[in-house]
Amino acid sequence: MDLFKRTLDAADRIVVVDQEAYEMYADLVDESKLRTIPLGVDPDVFEYSEPDDSHELVAIGSLRERKGYDILIEALDQIQQEYPEVQLHVFGDGPQEDELVAQVKHLDLDENVTFHGYVDQSIVREHLSRARAFVHPSRSEGFSMVRLEAMSTGCPVVVTNVSGANEMVRDGEEGFVVPTEEPEPIADAVTTLLSDYELTKQISRQARDRVEEKYDWRKIAEEYLDLYRSLSG
Structure with a gap:
């Protein structure tokens, strides 16, 4: 020190x-x-597009405990009870993969979750461009570039209240900021977006505007x- x-x-x-x-x-x-x-992020690489009226969710990051994927899968179990067609696309690999796959099977969510592993960034951008929401359930995080990248594409974000989260994402404006370790607020935020396409489009535009203005x-x-x-x- x-x-x-x-x-x-x-x-x-x-x-x-x-x-x-x-x-x-x-x-x-x-x-x-x-x-x-x-x-900052390059808005020309992470181009804006209005999100589809889809039931697709995207999560990106290494599969390790700090990233909170187990909490997201618990939230998905609640979401699919209201939206059984919801699809979660997970991009990344890591030491917790087998454990997360087992959790998905245990909750009978095999039809709702796809683990893509590590893929080219262009594929991730393609999924972000049509997703209803990007969900980032981290237990701890530094300055999160992936949150910015999702916002730049116009994907509404649901993110945990870790370091700097409220400065990057204003709750209810560019997305939703939720507590760590709690699946229910994630489920509530996602179902709010899934139930209201006009709100989704509004938040999408505000997310992109936030990036252009500040990042x-x-x-x-x-x-x-x-x-x-x-x-x-």
């Missing part, structure tokens, strides 16, 4: 990605050193250039 503090003291500027990180570092260094610049990588690059120029002056 002592070395870390000396490193911070020696820095001319310290860049943090969100307000939560800013507040943490503000306890360690003078706030005049701090600058908040989020990470376009070109604007982020300009902020870094401004920062470097201020240091060299």
Whole structure:
């Protein structure tokens, strides 16, 4: 910790990605050193399209406990009772795969869940472009690029309230922010979207607008250039 503090003291500027990180570092260094610049996404790569009136859900990430897929599968068990045709597409691999497959079988959700493994990003983008929602049930997370990528495509997001979540996704505007470890709020948010296509389209557009306003990588690059120029002056 002592070395870390000396490193911070020696820095001319310290860049943090969100307000939560800013507040943490503000306890360690003078706030005049701090600058908040989020990470960004390329909206030309993750192109916007209005979501289909589908019952498809997408989840992306490594299959490990921290990502909360077991909670998502419990939520899906509730969702399919109201929407038996719901389809969850899971992209990623990892050490929890066998356990999650067994959970799906135990809950008799084989017809509702597809584990795609690791695939090319173009396939993921194709699924995001037509999905009703992107669901990200992580128990913990840093700055989540995959949430931004989903928002950029216009896919409404249902995300857990981990670090920086409420700053990226305003609950009820670009998607829904739900507690960690609880399947019922995930199920409620997803069924809200499935039951209201007009709301889905509204949130889709607002998600894309949020990316263009705050997380376009070109604007982020300009902020870094401004920062470097201020240091060299």
